[in-house]
Amino acid sequence: MELLKERIRRDGIVKEGNVLKVDSFLNHQMDIELLNEIGREFKRLFSHCPVTKILTIEASGIGIACIAAQYFGVPVVFAKKTQSVNIDGEVYSTKIQSFTHKKVYDVIVSKKFLGPEDHVLIIDDFLANGCALEGLTELVASAGAVIEGIGIVIEKGFQQGGDLIRGKGLRLESLAIVDGMDAATGEVIFR
Amino acid sequence: MELLKERIRRDGIVKEGNVLKVDSFLNHQMDIELLNEIGREFKRLFSHCPVTKILTIEASGIGIACIAAQYFGVPVVFAKKTQSVNIDGEVYSTKIQSFTHKKVYDVIVSKKFLGPEDHVLIIDDFLANGCALEGLTELVASAGAVIEGIGIVIEKGFQQGGDLIRGKGLRLESLAIVDGMDAATGEVIFR
Secondary structure: OHHHHHHHHHHOEEEOOOEEEOOOOOOOEEOHHHHHHHHHHHHHHOOOOOOOEEEEEOOOHHHHHHHHHHHHOOOEEEEEOOOOOOOOOOEEEEEEEEOOOOEEEEEEEEHHHOOOOOEEEEEEEEEOOOHHHHHHHHHHHHHOOEEEEEEEEEEEOOOOHHHHHHHOOOOEEEEEEEEEEEOOOOEEEEO | OHHHHHHHHHHOEEEOOOEEEOOOOOOOEEOHHHHHHHHHHHHHHOOOOOOOEEEEEOOOHHHHHHHHHHHHOOOEEEEEOOOOOOOOOOEEEEEEEEOOOOEEEEEEEEHHHOOOOOEEEEEEEEEOOOHHHHHHHHHHHHHOOEEEEEEEEEEEOOOOHHHHHHHOOOOEEEEEEEEEEEOOOOEEEEO
8 A cells, every 4th residue: 555655654763673663643643544545445455355343452453443444334343452340251362462562461352242143354553473463363263253354554574473364364465564674774665 | 412322221231330331332342333423423512623633542532533533634642551662752641540440550642742732632432530531631731732622422420520620621521421320220311
């Protein structure tokens, strides 16, 4: 998606350790016009899939998923990162390791909102090592639902997540795949 | 907002201890059509305010804020609940006590995304004791920005948050104010 790549080139900040900061438009401050174009593109890519629900994970996936859901006309369910006392006992649960925050999360979805009748499009902002995405696919599998596809805004192509997910035969569409970064020059190399 | 009240009456679940669960349409599964009507109503209520940015807090506020932002044509910034290693040092920070999760969070917003030039509309899903909202108003004050108003989807009118915020002279608009609940009958009484 050219508009997204341009935006990453212009406003993304490359830091040491292969960190790409896009918090000025994607995951802290959110440019809603860009999110709308992202949602439109996901709809174009998955237009023939009988999606009944969009699944994402808190927090930064939620805005992207909600804007995209307008193009699909389906509800969004977001997986929660900790057991909340406001969630009833009946949940699907898995564990996700976060390298960014250096800890393991319990991730849950209420059984009321995901079932065998559902055809799920998973949406998230980043794909790197694939831990979050594997957790989400496990939740969908627990529900007996079908994964129609996975839409990612930015994939770090030099990490294993993309290969891992595609290797499972899942349809993964990343709007921008970053194959390399140079913290010295700020350059971002796209696939 | 009648559509919202009808939905709360139909799909909200009243639990002992004045808990109102709206996770089937607002804060776990999200009905995007309803969110669109909510966004439209916030725009109607704050149409004359020169809003430059919508501020919310992760996680459940994000979807509502993003959909509403489409009506205002401004970016969304969401306050983060823990110090992330992906956030640069320069942040506004405050502490918020969560009664739901029974702990105290550090809540931060990057200084890059909130400044004295900003006119902020704060949006969140719930207002009960007002702790989260007080934290957000503190972050805006730290930035030297102006609070144009506060839009809340559901206010628990029998808790102190609403009085606390209105007592500060802030313009607070809640789309549904719940004055009482009966866990035995499931009844919800609106103001």
